[in-house]
Amino acid sequence: MIDHLRPLPEPVPGHADSVIEIRDIEKVYVLEGGPVHALKGITFTVRNGEFVSIMGQSGSGKSTLLHVLGCLHKASAGLFLLDGVDIAELDDGQLSRIRNEKIGMVFQKFNLLTQEDIVHNVALPLVYAGVPRNLRNDLAQRTLELVGLGDRLHHKPTELSGGQSQRVAIARALVTEPALLLADEPTGNLDSRTGEEIMGVFQALHRTGRTIVQVTHDREKAEYSQKIVHLKDGLIERIEVVERPRQAPIVKLGESAE
Numbered sequence: 311m312i313d314h315l316r317p318l319p320e321p322v323p324g325h326a327d328s329v330i331e332i333r334d335i336e337k338v339y340v341l342e343g344g345p346v347h348a349l350k351g352i353t354f355t356v357r358n359g360e361f362v363s364i365m366g367q368s369g370s371g372k373s374t375l376l377h378v379l380g381c382l383h384k385a386s387a388g389l390f391l392l393d394g395v396d397i398a399e400l401d402d403g404q405l406s407r408i409r410n411e412k413i414g415m416v417f418q419k420f421n422l423l424t425q426e427d428i429v430h431n432v433a434l435p436l437v438y439a440g441v442p443r444n445l446r447n448d449l450a451q452r453t454l455e456l457v458g459l460g461d462r463l464h465h466k467p468t469e470l471s472g473g474q475s476q477r478v479a480i481a482r483a484l485v486t487e488p489a490l491l492l493a494d495e496p497t498g499n500l501d502s503r504t505g506e507e508i509m510g511v512f513q514a515l516h517r518t519g520r521t522i523v524q525v526t527h528d529r530e531k532a533e534y535s536q537k538i539v540h541l542k543d544g545l546i547e548r549i550e551v552v553e554r555p556r557q558a559p560i561v562k563l564g565e566s567a568e
């Protein structure tokens with residue numbers, strides 16, 4: 311417990327503009343049948359306010375990279391500065407704190423608690439952050455309004471469509487106002503129109519200055535972002551700048567956007 315109280319180290323000077331800076335990141339999974347070298351030396355930067363996609367074939371290391379960026383896995387080698395903080399220096403308590411404070415994650419499966427209404431689902435990260443109950447519900451409601459679900463607050467996840475469920479998961483990821491939103495195949499379980507709607511939510515969030523990194527194997531979805539990191543066999547094949555990103559139909563965020 312005491313670990314949770316230790317302050318995070320000071321940011322490394324000179325990195326104020328980048329939310330993610332990784333250099334020569336490697337990840338080796340050690341298995342009985344031998345090691346799997348999932349990431350073999352990845353270097354790139356995500357600046358504050360960028361919307362970036364990671365693409366590549368199945369097994370190329372996309373989810374592994376996202377898990378490292380989300381501090382769910384520690385890299386086996388290399389440098390990772392998150393919001394200027396050197397992740398390798400953190401103990402487990404500091405790591406879970408930085409995850410709670412700075413990162414929101416969205417997955418292909420929405421991972422919602424089906425027995426609880428969506429306000430409670432979205433408020434959950436605030437419980438871990440030690441926010442008092444009244445404030446928690448208030449913040450959760452406002453974040454649900456932000457993603458356009460203000461009229462569904464007391465629905466349970468089973469009473470929502472797939473696109474609405476993913477909006478709940480996005481609200482849950484955003485409720486702590488993280489520096490970084492990470493998404494692993496966020497539209498993988500959705501039909502193409504609903505997937506486009508979720509891209510609209512991401513673009514609206516991006517316009518309000520949020521930093522987003524999404525993993526997708528769908529070229530079309532990647533083109534909603536500004537930059538595509540192409541992975542192949544655990545290495546970056548190339549980094550592509552999307553000159554004119556696709557524009558999803560405009561999603562108007564709720565009033566708490568600013």
Ligand SMILES: Nc1ncnc2c1ncn2[C@@H]1O[C@H](COP(=O)(O)OP(=O)(O)OP(=O)(O)O)[C@@H](O)[C@H]1O
Pocket residue numbers: 339340341346347348366367368369370371372373374375527
């Ligand atoms: N927990 C694990 N233990 C051992 N090996 C793993 C583990 N997770 C992933 N791998 C291996 O690491 C490599 C990269 O996997 P990863 O899940 O990152 O790929 P991916 O690009 O996300 O693929 P997909 O598009 O299918 O989701 C694969 O060879 C995979 O088998």
Ligand SMILES: [Mg+2]
Pocket residue numbers: 372373374
């Ligand atoms: Mg994956």
